[in-house]
Amino acid sequence: MTDSGIPDLLRQAREVFGHDAAALAVVDELRQRWEGPLRIAVAGMVKAGKSTLLNAIIGEEIAPTDAGECTRIVTWYRYGATPRVTLHPLAGGSLAGGPRNVPVTREDGRLVFPLDGTPAEDVERLVVEWPAPGLKDLTLIDTPGIASLSTDVSGRSTAFLLPQDAPSAADAVIYLMRHMHAADLGFLESFRDTAAGQSGTVNALAVLSRADEVGAGRIDSLISAAVISERYSQDPDVKSLALGVVPVAGLLAQSARTMRQADFDALLAVATMDRDQRERLLLSADRFIRGTGTAGSDGAGQLDTATRESLVNRFGLFGIRLGAALIRGGIDAPTPLAHELARRSGLGHLLDSVDHLFQSRAGALKARAAVVGLEALLRTAPAGSAEPLATALERVRSGAHEFRELKLLAALRTGSVPLDLRQSEEAERVVGGHGDLPAVRLGLPPDSSLEEISDAARSCLNRWRALADNPLMQPAAVEACRVVQRSCEGMLAGIPAGR
Structure with a gap:
C-alpha cells in the first residue's frame, strides 16, 4: 500500500474531530500504527507454546514461559535502544495512576517481570522494549491462552484480538495449535472479518507447534509433522481461515x-x-x-x-x-x-512465511487498520459533519488495488469465485496468496531475471485478459479476472524501462 490516501485521511480526521479529545486519541493511535512496524499477535490455546515460539522469533529468552501471572497479561514486545518494561493499568481498575516502569531482572538467563503483588486482572498490558534486531521491523504481541479454564484469561485474548467496535490491535496473527481442534477453528473463524475487503484468510498463519511431539520425539518427527501440516493446509475448512500451516518445534x-x-x-x-x-x-x-x-x-x-x-x-x-x-x-x-x-x-520456514506473507504487504495490512478504525469513528460522528471524510474514505477503500487483492484472495480461499481449480490456484498466487514478490506471484524461481519476470507477467496478463473477454464467464469471475489483470499490470509497471 503506497502512502497515497492514508496520511491524507488521517489529517482530515484530525480536522473533523478536532474538538473531540477521545476521537483525536484514536486518530493519533491510528497514525502511530500506520507509521510504525507491523504488529503480529501470537495466539493459541493454553500450553500451545506461544511464549516459547515468541522467544525463538526474537532470538532471546525475554518472554516468560512459566505459568506465572505474566502469562495472563497481553504483553507487547517492541524495539527499544535500552531495555524497559512498562505496566499499563486497566482503566477503571484498582490501580491508581498511569503507566509505570517495572524492574528488568533475569533469573537463569531468562527475563522476569516482578509485578510486586499487582493482580494480573488489573493490568491492561505490559510493554517490553528490548534492543533485539528482530524487533526493529516487527512488534510481537503475546496473548493469554484461548479456551483457558479461567474465563478472565481467555476473555482478555478474545477482547484484544476481536474487539467489537474497532480494528484488531494486531495486523496479523500467528495461531499456534498442537492439533486441530474445534476451538482452534472457532477462533480462526472469529478472527476473520470482511471490513475493508479484509478477511482473516489473508492475515492469519497457523503453526503446528511442538511439532517434535507428533513423532513422539523421534529424530524424524519434523518429517511426520510436515506431512500433517500439509494435510491441514489443504483442508477446505482450514484453507478458508489461514494462509497455511507451518510445523515448528518451538522449544528446539x-x-x-x-x-x-x-x-x-x-x-x-x-x-x-x-x-x-x-x-x-x-x-x-x-x-x-x-x-x-x-x-x-x-x-x-x-x-x-x-x-x-x-x-x-x-x-x-x-x-x-x-x-x-x-x-x-x-x-x-x-x-x-x-x-x-x-x-x-522449522523456525526458518516460519520466518520466511512471515516475511513473504505479512511483511511484504505490511502497508496494505496497516492500511486496513486505519480504514476500519476511521469507519468506526465515522459511525459516532454527527450527521453531515464528516461527509467529506466519509467520501474520501470510500474513495480510498474502493480504489486501492491492494484492498481488491485482499478481497479476492479471501473469496478464492473460500471457494466462492466461479473459476475452475487451475484458474483459482493461479489467481490466488498472482494476487499475492503465496507471497508478494513478483517472482513468487508468477510462479518463477526467486533468482529470475527482470526479463523473465516481464515475459511471464505479460503472458499472464494476456491470458487473464482473454478469460475476462469470454462471454460465457460469470460476472463474479470477470471481476476476479480484472483484479488479476491489474496485478499483472502493476508488476509490469514496476520493471524499469528498457528491460
Whole structure:
C-alpha cells in the first residue's frame, strides 16, 4: 500500500474531530500504527507454546514461559535502544495512576517481570522494549491462552484480538495449535472479518507447534509433522481461515537461538556415549534425567542430574537426539550446531512465511487498520459533519488495488469465485496468496531475471485478459479476472524501462 490516501485521511480526521479529545486519541493511535512496524499477535490455546515460539522469533529468552501471572497479561514486545518494561493499568481498575516502569531482572538467563503483588486482572498490558534486531521491523504481541479454564484469561485474548467496535490491535496473527481442534477453528473463524475487503484468510498463519511431539520425539518427527501440516493446509475448512500451516518445534527453536557453551558441552557428552546406552537412556525424559544405566566412563557419566534436567527442559528429547546426531556427523562448535538446529526446527520456514506473507504487504495490512478504525469513528460522528471524510474514505477503500487483492484472495480461499481449480490456484498466487514478490506471484524461481519476470507477467496478463473477454464467464469471475489483470499490470509497471 503506497502512502497515497492514508496520511491524507488521517489529517482530515484530525480536522473533523478536532474538538473531540477521545476521537483525536484514536486518530493519533491510528497514525502511530500506520507509521510504525507491523504488529503480529501470537495466539493459541493454553500450553500451545506461544511464549516459547515468541522467544525463538526474537532470538532471546525475554518472554516468560512459566505459568506465572505474566502469562495472563497481553504483553507487547517492541524495539527499544535500552531495555524497559512498562505496566499499563486497566482503566477503571484498582490501580491508581498511569503507566509505570517495572524492574528488568533475569533469573537463569531468562527475563522476569516482578509485578510486586499487582493482580494480573488489573493490568491492561505490559510493554517490553528490548534492543533485539528482530524487533526493529516487527512488534510481537503475546496473548493469554484461548479456551483457558479461567474465563478472565481467555476473555482478555478474545477482547484484544476481536474487539467489537474497532480494528484488531494486531495486523496479523500467528495461531499456534498442537492439533486441530474445534476451538482452534472457532477462533480462526472469529478472527476473520470482511471490513475493508479484509478477511482473516489473508492475515492469519497457523503453526503446528511442538511439532517434535507428533513423532513422539523421534529424530524424524519434523518429517511426520510436515506431512500433517500439509494435510491441514489443504483442508477446505482450514484453507478458508489461514494462509497455511507451518510445523515448528518451538522449544528446539528457542534453545537453538539462545544456545550456550554449556549446552554444547552437554550434548557433546551425550554424543560420545555408547550407542545402545544412549538409546536406552533416551527412551523417556524421566529415564534420561535419572541417568539410568549411566555408570561408567562414557559421556553420560560426565553429566550430573541438574545438567541432564536442563538439557531436557531446554531441548526436549527430540532436540537432544538431533543435537547428538549432528555432533556425531561432524559439527564441532556451538555456533554451527545452533544454526543447524534452528534450521531443522522449522523456525526458518516460519520466518520466511512471515516475511513473504505479512511483511511484504505490511502497508496494505496497516492500511486496513486505519480504514476500519476511521469507519468506526465515522459511525459516532454527527450527521453531515464528516461527509467529506466519509467520501474520501470510500474513495480510498474502493480504489486501492491492494484492498481488491485482499478481497479476492479471501473469496478464492473460500471457494466462492466461479473459476475452475487451475484458474483459482493461479489467481490466488498472482494476487499475492503465496507471497508478494513478483517472482513468487508468477510462479518463477526467486533468482529470475527482470526479463523473465516481464515475459511471464505479460503472458499472464494476456491470458487473464482473454478469460475476462469470454462471454460465457460469470460476472463474479470477470471481476476476479480484472483484479488479476491489474496485478499483472502493476508488476509490469514496476520493471524499469528498457528491460
